[in-house]
Amino acid sequence: MRSPFRPDRPPNAAVLDDHKPLIRSLERRGLIRGGLSLGALVMLTGCDVRRPEAVEFALLAISRFNDGVQALLFDPNKLAPTYPASMILRPPKFNAYYDVMDVKPVNGATWRLEVSGLVTDKRAWTLSDLQALPQTSMVIKHICVEGWSYIGGWTGVPLRLFLERVGADLQAKYVAFKTADDYPSSIDMASALHPQTLLALKYGADTLADPFGYPMRLRTAVKLGYKNPKWITAIEVTNKYPGGYWEALGFPWFAGI
Amino acid sequence: MGGKLADRRSLMRVSMRHVKTKTLAVETPSVRTGRRLHPWPIRIMHWVNAVVMLIMITSGWGIYDDDVIIRGFHFGSSWRLGDWAAWSLNWHFAGMWFLVINGLIYLAYGFASGRFREKLLPIRPTEVVQTVIDTLHFKIAHQDITVYNAVQKLLYIIVILAGISQVITGMAIWKPVQFSELVWLLGGFQTARVLHFAGMAVIVGFLIVHVALTLLVPKTLWAMIAGGPRLKPSGHAKQSHVA
Numbered sequence: 001m002r003s004p005f006r007p008d009r010p011p012n013a014a015v016l017d018d019h020k021p022l023i024r025s026l027e028r029r030g031l032i033r034g035g036l037s038l039g040a041l042v043m044l045t046g047c048d049v050r051r052p053e054a055v056e057f058a059l060l061a062i063s064r065f066n067d068g069v070q071a072l073l074f075d076p077n078k079l080a081p082t083y084p085a086s087m088i089l090r091p092p093k094f095n096a097y098y099d100v101m102d103v104k105p106v107n108g109a110t111w112r113l114e115v116s117g118l119v120t121d122k123r124a125w126t127l128s129d130l131q132a133l134p135q136t137s138m139v140i141k142h143i144c145v146e147g148w149s150y151i152g153g154w155t156g157v158p159l160r161l162f163l164e165r166v167g168a169d170l171q172a173k174y175v176a177f178k179t180a181d182d183y184p185s186s187i188d189m190a191s192a193l194h195p196q197t198l199l200a201l202k203y204g205a206d207t208l209a210d211p212f213g214y215p216m217r218l219r220t221a222v223k224l225g226y227k228n229p230k231w232i233t234a235i236e237v238t239n240k241y242p243g244g245y246w247e248a249l250g251f252p253w254f255a256g257i
Numbered sequence: 258m259g260g261k262l263a264d265r266r267s268l269m270r271v272s273m274r275h276v277k278t279k280t281l282a283v284e285t286p287s288v289r290t291g292r293r294l295h296p297w298p299i300r301i302m303h304w305v306n307a308v309v310m311l312i313m314i315t316s317g318w319g320i321y322d323d324d325v326i327i328r329g330f331h332f333g334s335s336w337r338l339g340d341w342a343a344w345s346l347n348w349h350f351a352g353m354w355f356l357v358i359n360g361l362i363y364l365a366y367g368f369a370s371g372r373f374r375e376k377l378l379p380i381r382p383t384e385v386v387q388t389v390i391d392t393l394h395f396k397i398a399h400q401d402i403t404v405y406n407a408v409q410k411l412l413y414i415i416v417i418l419a420g421i422s423q424v425i426t427g428m429a430i431w432k433p434v435q436f437s438e439l440v441w442l443l444g445g446f447q448t449a450r451v452l453h454f455a456g457m458a459v460i461v462g463f464l465i466v467h468v469a470l471t472l473l474v475p476k477t478l479w480a481m482i483a484g485g486p487r488l489k490p491s492g493h494a495k496q497s498h499v500a
Contacts, residue, residue: 058351059344063351078434141446143433145323145342146320146323221434222434246343257434257435
């Protein structure tokens with residue numbers, strides 16, 4: 001079949017003859033340029049062959065989609081299984097982006113909890129202020145994204161109660177945390193309001209030990225381990241996506257279980 | 258007319274081999290009617306599944322390596338998809354959608370079209386034993402690739418069940434609180450995690466045998482690409498026990 005792209009009349013061959021040297025030089029130049037770009041490409045791919053940008057973009061897009069699916073799957077009334085106090089692991093497992101030897105203890109006497117964002121009462125809280133609020137205990141499983149898990153017992157102020165006390169906009173999207181160890185984190189409002197989400201002050205019957213977040217850390221039964229920031233220094237209620245430490249490195253944000 | 262001739266030829270071939278078959282293959286290309294051994298939906302789903310399974314297995318190895326189940330047993334970095342755990346996880350959670358959607362369509366198609374009943378049933382224990390013995394004596398009958406032997410049937414059923422099991426155990430360890438009853442049924446979070454790992458081992462074991470046999474009988478590979486021989490238009494059940 002005749003190609004629809006072929007001109008009806010054949011072009012004048014004389015024109016081609018006239019420009020032969022030019023065409024040849026173009027081809028020669030093209031060859032050199034092509035060789036150079038090929039070399040450049042080889043050097044470029046040296047940067048990141050294993051995770052090309054387009055693939056990374058697609059995976060992150062699906063990860064954001066999965067965040068939405070997880071939010072839909074989340075049942076605010078579904079309680080995580082609880083265990084008898086005898087099963088509490090002592091001491092709990094330590095995990096952070098650095099070694100336990102590098103933990104910098106926080107002074108509970110001078111520690112303050114800042115509150116900001118969509119709240120009516122922005123005054124800072126002391127440890128004794130938090131201790132004066134009604135406390136809840138739970139013995140729940142800690143599940144790490146890596147696969148390990150252990151049973152821990154936590155006592156503290158339900159985050160829902162705290163958010164109500166500071167007059168937070170409970171319709172806001174996110175509750176974000178800043179910590180003394182530079183480990184920003186954030187969770188969705190529905191998970192923040194879950195009855196098994198605590199601002200934990202105690203492990204078992206004892207005050208939190210330094211490596212586990214003294215004086216106050218988040219402990220939620222409905223998220224993976226890395227969504228439980230320790231040594232919290234500030235809480236913000238916001239509608240602007242706050243992200244988090246591991247999330248910035250590629251881990252999923254919602255991380256609900 | 259051509260069809261009749263072909264019928265007779267294939268009848269003779271089958272009776273001479275004394276093979277009890279469910280389905281007769283008509284390899285004469287003049288027969289234009291009738292389904293192919295692997296209709297196009299099967300071929301598409303097979304290759305989608307092949308790619309997605311490899312993604313799920315190798316990204317799963319990347320996740321596994323962060324906290325191993327068997328002490329001292331790691332997967333080398335060249336075997337893992339994702340240059341560290343976060344990206345292995347993202348691959349896994351992206352691949353899962355394709356695995357589940359493709360798998361559900363495959364199961365629906367397999368049941369609705371009668372392909373599972375036709376190809377995978379019945380399995381008689383004596384046939385399984387006989388096929389294993391024959392295989393050990395290097396007597397593997399593969400002239401007619403349209404009929405699966407008892408071991409093949411068993412392996413295909415096992416791998417389909419393993420795939421379903423992977424989705425169930427995967428859901429359990431993905432959402433152990435939302436699906437806490439499922440986790441309880443499976444014997445707890447860590448047990449579900451080990452079951453998920455074991456399911457992978459079953460699938461990888463199948464894959465090794467599957468690929469090895471395909472390389473031994475390359476026309477089965479070509480059949481999964483081009484469709485393979487056409488089956489008799491009248492279907493399957495009628496022609497049984499011709500020998």
